[in-house]
Amino acid sequence: MNVDNKKDIPWLCDKCKKELVLHKVKVRYLEGNFEVELLKCPECNMVFIDEELATGKMLEVEKGLEDK
Amino acid sequence: MDRIKVVSKTESLCPVCMRKIDAQIFTRGNKAYMDKYCPEHGSFRVITWKGRISIQNWVRDKERAYIKKPSTPVDKGCPFDCGLCSGHRQHTCTALIEVTERCNLHCAYCFANSNAAKGEDPSLERIKLQYESVMKASGKCNIQLSGGEPTVRDDLPEIIRMGTALGFAFIQVNTNGIRLGEDENYVKELKAAGLSSIYLQFDGTSDLIYKKLRGKELLKVKKAAVDNCKKHGIGIVLVPTLVPGVNTGNIGEIIDFALEHAPAVRGVHFQPVSYFGRVPNIPSDEDRITLPEVMEEIERQTGGRIKTQSLKPPGCENALCSFHGSYLVDDRKKLISVTNRSCCCSNEKAEEGAVKAKEYVSRNWSYPIEGSMKDKQDPGKISDWDKILYRINKNTFSISAMAFQDVWNLDLERLRDCCIHVVSPDGRLIPFCIYNITDSEGRYLYRR
Structure with missing residues (x-):
């Protein structure tokens, strides 16, 4: 999925049918707490993480904290 | 009873x-x-x-990682066939190349029994052969240049360049720091040659400790070495040899010193004293401190800022050989544990443990990558994720320890799982403890 090409098309929450909005979200991984801006449903608070982010920066962060 | x-x-x-x-x-x-x-x-x-x-x-069950390309045949049985042989159960995580037997100190404890007058240094050709042997047997593992005191060689930058040119991405120098504290130009040259990190002998924050263990007051020069490495972007790992009655009460202060100098100081790696090479006496149990005691002292001496629960057994070497904890340092120098303990419940693969350990050491013991934020010309384009990456890179800190084995407590089960291998002058890879082990009279089994 290439989000860049579709960035003008709004994402809708499948459950609530509400348009997702950018919102600061608290992310926790291995006791590390971080705040990031992510698309979120204003109704049910479900967060959307696209493939590019999951396999890109988010994976980089995970690897940066990777243990041995 | x-x-x-x-x-x-x-x-x-x-x-x-x-x-x-x-x-x-x-x-x-x-x-x-x-x-x-x-x-x-x-x-x-x-x-x-x-x-x-x-x-x-504490034991972590692992599926063994037998050596795929053994260099020596099994003949007399472990530990007499090291090279590595097919009975060995772990790959190389760190390979040690000893670039000199000479040293500018004469410590009470020295696994290599080094001194000022000892032997002729190996040639650059010999060292190249050793690098190549490592690459052939173990691929691009981490390299530690050791000795003797490597910094007595003026051509150490050349030796580092040789390693980086052969493809080794993480090269660390094991050093007492004297020259690094006294000769800033030399530090600059080491950095330019590609040095990632120093493994700095740092037994404590008082000169009394250095007098007892190293025969000299060294605190000032150690601090200067830390400052020079910080100035030139070389990661520093403080390595205290813990000797009961000498510096086991200084653990908390060593950690505080390390945190004061983070992120240049990337962590503290404790080494409970082992009795091989040059030692002052045959040890009684009171002359030893074991890993759980070190963990408890860390918690006690840091006033609970570091909890024993944040320290865990290794996934690479045998569980009884070490512990480690990973942390993020916040703005107030508070440590946030990011050690993942959940991984220890299931059966793991030792081979994966070795890969992770190599990456972990290389990432967490090098100087934090500079400019990862500066590279982004447009501040508007710096995403929250970039900021997190920058924070992780800059603020990781590790506390770890490795208990080496001597002839008194040698457990061949542990030895077979060893991932720290010394490259012998003829290019064989020999587990660190057995390479340095000496009998009750101080005679080596492997080291010549």
Whole structure:
């Protein structure tokens, strides 16, 4: 999925049918707490993480904290 | 009276004649001991574990990673065929190349028994052959240049360049820091040559400690070495040798010093004293500090800022050889534990453990990458994720320890899992402890 090409098309929450909005979200991984801006449903608070982010920066962060 | 419980049966060596003998590890109360018997030289008992953390709960089951390309055949049996042989169960994580036998100190404890006058330095050709042997047997593992004191060589930058040119991405120098503290230009040259990190002998924050262990007051020069490496972007790992009655009460202050100098100081790596090479005496149990005791002292001396629960057994080497904890340092120098303990419940693969350990050391013991934020010309384009990456890179800090084995407490089960290998002058890879092991008279089994 290439989000860049579709960035003008709004994402809708499948459950609530509400348009997702950018919102600061608290992310926790291995006791590390971080705040990031992510698309979120204003109704049910479900967060959307696209493939590019999951396999890109988010994976980089995970690897940066990777243990041995 | 506490009940005796056998934990494991293993093999060891007789400290007098070095023949292989049966041994067993047993617990009594919160202590574990090794018992062994040589038909010629009698019984030996040594403490191996002491404290609240039980030895049984510490063990991490791993699927062994037998050596795919053994360099030496199995002939006389472990530990007499090292090279590595097909009986070895772990790959190389760090390969040590000794670039000199000379040293500008004469410490009371020295695994290599180095001194000022010792031997001729290996040639650059010899060192190249050693690098190539590592690459052939173990691929691009981490390299530690050791000795002797590597910085007595003026051509150390050349040796580092040679390693980086051959493809080794992480090169660390094991050093007492004297030259690094006194000669800033040399530090600059080492950095330019590609040095990632120094493994700095740092036994404490008082000169009394250095007088006892190293024969000299060295605190000032150690601090200067830290400042020079910080200035030129070389990661620093502080390495205290812990000797009961000398510096085991200084653990908290060493950690505070390290945090004061983070992120240039990337962590503290404690080494409970081992009795091989040059040592002042044959040890009694009181002359030893075991890993659980170190963990408890860390918690006690940091006032609970570092909890024993944040420290865990290794996924690479044998669980009884080390512990480590990973942290993020916040703006107030508070440590946030990011150690993942959940991984220890299932059966893991030792091979994966070695890969992770290599990456972890390379990432967490190098100087934090500079400019990862500066590269982004447009501040508007710096995403929250970039900021997190920058924070992780800059603020990771590790606390770890490795308990080396000597002839008194050698457990061949642990030795077979070793991932720290010394490259012998002829290019064989020999587990660090057995390379340095000496009998009760100070005679080496492998080191010449």
